[in-house]
Amino acid sequence: MDDMSSENHLRWHSASINKAERELLNGHQGGVIWFTGLSGSGKSTLANAMAKFLYQQGVRTYVLDGDNIRLGLNRDLGFSPIDRTENIRRIAEVSRLFADAGLIVINAFISPYQTDRTMARQISSEHPYIEIYTCCSLAECERRDPKGLYVKARSGQISNFTGISAPYEEPQDAEITIMTEMESVAEAVGRITAELKVRHII
Numbered sequence: 001m002d003d004m005s006s007e008n009h010l011r012w013h014s015a016s017i018n019k020a021e022r023e024l025l026n027g028h029q030g031g032v033i034w035f036t037g038l039s040g041s042g043k044s045t046l047a048n049a050m051a052k053f054l055y056q057q058g059v060r061t062y063v064l065d066g067d068n069i070r071l072g073l074n075r076d077l078g079f080s081p082i083d084r085t086e087n088i089r090r091i092a093e094v095s096r097l098f099a100d101a102g103l104i105v106i107n108a109f110i111s112p113y114q115t116d117r118t119m120a121r122q123i124s125s126e127h128p129y130i131e132i133y134t135c136c137s138l139a140e141c142e143r144r145d146p147k148g149l150y151v152k153a154r155s156g157q158i159s160n161f162t163g164i165s166a167p168y169e170e171p172q173d174a175e176i177t178i179m180t181e182m183e184s185v186a187e188a189v190g191r192i193t194a195e196l197k198v199r200h201i202i
Contacts (some may be wrong), residue, residue, distance in 0.1 A: 022102030026060050029201045030099040032124045033192070036111045036171060037134030038163045039149055040141035042180035042188075043108035046134060049185050050192055051106050059202055061104045064091060069109075079160040085116050092120035099127035104201065112168040121173075128201045132192065133174040138163050140181050 023029050033050065035043040044065055051061045070077070074090055077083040088111050098105035111117050121129055141163065142150040153161035160166045171177075176195060178188045196202045 019100050019102060022100075026102045028059050028102075028104070029128055030102040031104050031128035031196075031201050032095045032099050032107065032130070033104060034095075034107045034109070034111070034117070034120060034129070034131045035134055036109065036117060036131065036174070037180075038136060038138065038141045038168055039110060039161075040144040040146055041134040041136035042178070042185075043110075043134050045185060046132070046178065046180075046188050046192075047106045047108040049189050053189050053193065054104065054202070057202065059104060060102065061106055062098055063106045063108065064095065064098075066109045079166070081113070084113065085119075088113075088116040088120055089123070092123040095120070096124045096127065099124060104196075110162050110168070112162045112166065114169045114172055117171060118173075128199055130176065130192070130195055130199075131171060131174040133171045133177045134180050135170075135177050136180045 019030065033047075035047050037043050047063050047065065051063050054061050069091060070087070073094070074087050077087050088109065091107060091109060095105045095107060111120070117131065121131065145151060149158060149161065150164065152158045153164040158165075162168050176191060178191070180188070183191075193202075
């Protein structure tokens, strides 16, 4: 076995420009906003609305969305519990780098397991982190069914589908819960923005 493959030979290379300097240039902190919830609960809608609002305020952001990541970085992963965990781990590591770059990364992922969400939070523990639970009943998510996935899951065409044939564990420590059947997008964006300001992220 080649000893050079061991992590013992690896060390973090410090950049000439640090996070504080990048944040000074941006005029705000870097951080992570993580939306979690069932498919159809409103994660992507809110993530993009939040990104648009912050852009209009001169805040640098980037949205990471479940489908987009699985079409590229994580296209080698399936939907087994092990693969779901690795999916979230990779996303969390990328998010940490975005936050270190001084951006606010806005994530929209089902991320169904509490242990995985805890792992993601720990990976980005050196940066401001806000977990947002887009709470929506399964019945309403199925009614919306923007991609037609619930119909396929009910008919057995899709296996390991969260909410139908795979579990979703409701968050235990989310900073914000958005009841998307009752709250408007504008109301949700306002609540999230208020949290960002209270924490002096923007």
